[in-house]
Amino acid sequence: MDRVKLQELLVLLKQDEYRTASQLASRLGVSEKTVRTGLHELDRQLAENGGRVTSKARFGYHLEITDQDQFEKYQSETAVDGSIPDSGQARSEYLLAYLLFRREYVKIEQLCDFIYVSKTTLSHYLKSVEDILRRYRLSIERRPNYGIKIRGEEFDMRRLISDYFIKRHCLEGVDISHQEEEMAALARQVRKLMANYEVHLSEISFENFVDYTYVAWKRMKAGYYLKMDRENLPEIGVKEQAFIQELLGILAKEKGISCTQDEENYLLLYLAGKRMIGNIVENDSNFVIHEQTDRLALEMIRLVDHDFHMDFLKNFEMRMTLNQHLVPFDVRMRYDIPLKNPMLQEIKEKYSLAYQMSGVSCSVLKEYYHREIPEDEVGYFALIFELALEKGDLERRLDILVVCSTGKGTSRLLKYKYEQEFSEFLNSIYVCDLIGLESFDLSLVDYIFTTVPITMKVSVPIVEVGMFLGTEDIQRVTDVLRFGSNGDIIRRYYGPARFLSHVPVGSKEDVLKYICDVIEKQELVDNDFYDLVLERETYIQMDYGNMITLPHPNQIASEESFAYVAVLERPMVWNNLPVQVILLTSIGRKGDKEKERQRFYETTARFALSREAVSQLIQAPEYEVLVRQLKK
Template sequence: MLSKRQIGILKLLELGDRYTGEQIAGMLGVTARTVRTDMRVLSNTLPTFGAFIDSKRGKGYRLILQDSEAYNHMKMQTQEMEDQSDRVTKLALLLLQRKTYLKLEDAAETLYVSESTIKNDLKVLKKDLERRGLTVITKPRYGIRVIGSERQLRNVYRTFLEADTTIPGLKGQLYQQLRHLVVSVLQEEDTLVTEIGVDNLVIHIWIASERMDAGLVADISKSDKEHLSRLKEYQVAQKLAKSVGNVLGVELPTDEVVYMTMHLLGAKSVSYEDKGMKDFTKVVNSRIIEISASLLRVADEHMQLSLANDNELLSGIALHLKPALNRFKYGLTIRNPMLSEIKQAYPKAFDASVLMGKKLQELTDVSINEDELGYLALHVGAAMERQESQRVKKRALVVCATGIASSQLLYYKLQARFSGRMEIAGTCSAADLQRRSLEDIDLIITTVPLPETLSKPIINVHTLLRDSDVGHIERIIADRLQTLSAYIPADHIFLQLSYTKRDDVLQFLVAQMEKRFIVPSNLLALIKEREEMAPTFQENFVAVPHPIYPVMDEPVVLCCTLQRPIDWGGHEVQIIFLFCVPKQYNEGLQQLYESMVVFIEDRQKVKQLIQAQDLAACLPLLS
């Protein structure tokens, strides 16, 4: 079935209009690349359910329905899958809003479902809460209750609060009033906080008020209270607490003011516009700059990204770490709404951020979560994009029979069609080609036959450049997506394994690697180390484990499916792709990443691969 985001795209297209990828991206708040990936999934999936996507270059996408009944049935199935997730979120909020027990019959009545349904949902929720460090207690005749430190409870409460897309509170008038108040106080106190930082503060205030209503106050140590109450941010927090108290009709105790001070320290930012990139050393202490430089050196050492001398990246990492280290110190969480997209769009950058997070832990003794890693990956991804924009485009030499009129005609057609993506290095006749050096040329576009012994790729085209010629050139110069089958031969696929534990699966796959390739003796340890930093679960029952840093000369992918789902960092997984990327990054590797994303996003294909009993059923799904 489709993801919630893909259903959102369909709802837009159901209006009957044609939308471009950029328009859809803007309306859904995602990147154009994400929309393109979703469109590939929809194009592959919808024909099975009586619909297809009509796509026209420059005009956008349109939904065509051929069998409304089959299409609506598919949407209903998707909604049923989402319903339990929504109920689990609401059940979590009911539990985390109180310090007393919640009776099952009360929960069932509140959520308009049966007690048996609540019991099933509770099994899912209990596993999730325990993974987050909380304890679920069930007491006969009393009900259920969640136990943990107040800081843990608030962090988890926030996660579920933001996950509940139907909750009116975070969209309501009171929330907007609080946000406006917070922004006003911060401006009056000349305290610069990012938009995400402001949202963190407002959500913290919202949660604090609800917890105080239940008689629960922040737990602050004596040492933290003494230290933080002497800072300037504490004075800002006092003013905020007074203003907020007037709106909510409550008086925030000292511990809540101190806790708000922690959030301020974790949210404060530095304006690039006000300070200028070159002045970041004036607002970030030398220790943080040294740490940032160390993180970049680690990324360069293992990922060969050539980033250590990128001063713009260094300043971005340092300015991010300044408030982030305060968040780590006080155990505060910051949500990264773009995390899933970052991991898909910039997998290499995210892996680099994992290495940086490991180094940061060594240097500061703080543990960094996936959301923070995602923000580091954004900085790295931006630097990689800057590098890409500076690379020389593919240079083509145009060859025609005479090298005069016909070559000039083709030259201008190519310039108009591939401007910005291909540089025409010049034109010449077939005779002149023998005397011309090809060292500065990436490909030859010709209207006449040429000897195949030339050292560069040759593309034969018509002088008038027909559509088939354009497609041929596109395949050479563009980042054309290949299917997974191009990277996974049949003897790298293992179906319906009976393993029930993650480590046993990893041990099996590594053993298969050792039979086929020369691999480091500690490959299994490197894969487990990567899992400890951030689980490699993607979505739709798929995990993509890989070593914490590249160890191979060429990309290698092994695939296995399991008879039953297993736990993988708190998520159920039934398909595993062991992913060993090469030490040197290249365009082919990006194609592999993108083809993996396209497959994982296609719930129908994932489901069929899980059910496949033999290679005959499996291989077409990877094609």
């Protein structure tokens, strides 16, 4: 018996029932003698590959698997159809693609024959298929005597097809050159129409739009159409409507498909949902901001102002940018249009404070839409907050005091050098010697830069520099003026007495009470400090996923600003996530300078978003380890 027939014979053998030589011969179209010879050869091969062929008088032959992994490896290596992948995961995805384009039910036996596997192995593959389907709100429907089929909304099926078989090219061994040529031609056509109609998309949004349009074309060609509720459709610009109508007209003519109004509406929604920050054209008469959108933008800004004590409410440009971003965001949320953020990890690492602010502000949107805001979307909102923070940095210039031990002439020269090198960061530059420092009003300045050692205790950060401002000195001063000093922030807000290790685990309330009791003994806080911390926990919960949580009171409730870090004895569940580090912050009534407070938030957010930094502290819960991680 040749290899193909031998593989077919293996597929026909069952684990849960016996089959006679006559039945097998009839299915294969060969003699019973040939079947018996093949069964003997198959048993010999299976003996070394996790299985065996057993027989029972008057019942027939039966497949027995002794090692599932070894048996599946044997099946992969002996597959006779070159188009069927070898690995288990790839076969699951191959099976998924097959089922997605099957309108009618398909029987289990047919699927076994299709990918040359046993019923047991097929069941294993179907579990993997169902895991994928669940992520897209799809499922497998089973009907006795009919078989199985995929059940769910057409749009969700298209999302799955786009993610797995367009973006990721999951079908191993399948020639996709024809698909790539078709998509390249479609992309050229879309770009041409975008130019004609002055429709603007970012490169990422353009790629996603082409992917979706390609899948829509293929699904319509196969007879699958979308159905959608046409009520409450957002306003779509005239240019966009004309662009989509011409695009669908071209597809209908060249590809022989019939486009429905629902398909046109959804493509319009997909286009509207892909518009991003910076893609709204100035003076675009079709771009409308509704009162509800502006209300959401204001609530987001107010919440960030309340939580971070940042004065963003006066930033009209930021408010308008949020408004512009919320319009396509609303389309994506209401019609469940995904938008991937390829910069997400970089945003978390480089713009940690902005990401933290975005996470807090999105609690407004979570309440409005009654669903979680995707992490990709949180990342895009973070870019808006980062832009506001950076512009604020440019507007907030610093006042410094330069201390030297030489005469007035040299002091004037030194002041001139600082003006020349650091003018973009500075507002006022004061100069004095050590004697003048004793009577100088330090509330006027943010930093002291000195060419001589200062032994007296002062309330302002000190940076020692050389008299002639060499290359290294210039870089050092620039870094301090631009980014501040982590060491200063740690000394100001953190401290050895504010670090708690081996904190006992109980309920969330128990742990917070333990920490707040320590705070009340060491800090000047309001009598309801603990209650205010609990109050804040009830309505804003930002999940970091790094074994850390950052509670704080719902309003200013302490005289001084501080940060307490508590490491628990073991992990506990906190807002449905495992947590072992609690970083409790409080901004005080005594005025922190805004730039210093921002630097504190940046340092804290960068630490909280770093999985490695939090992990290092958990492994070695010591104050020195915390300081090292905060300084990174």
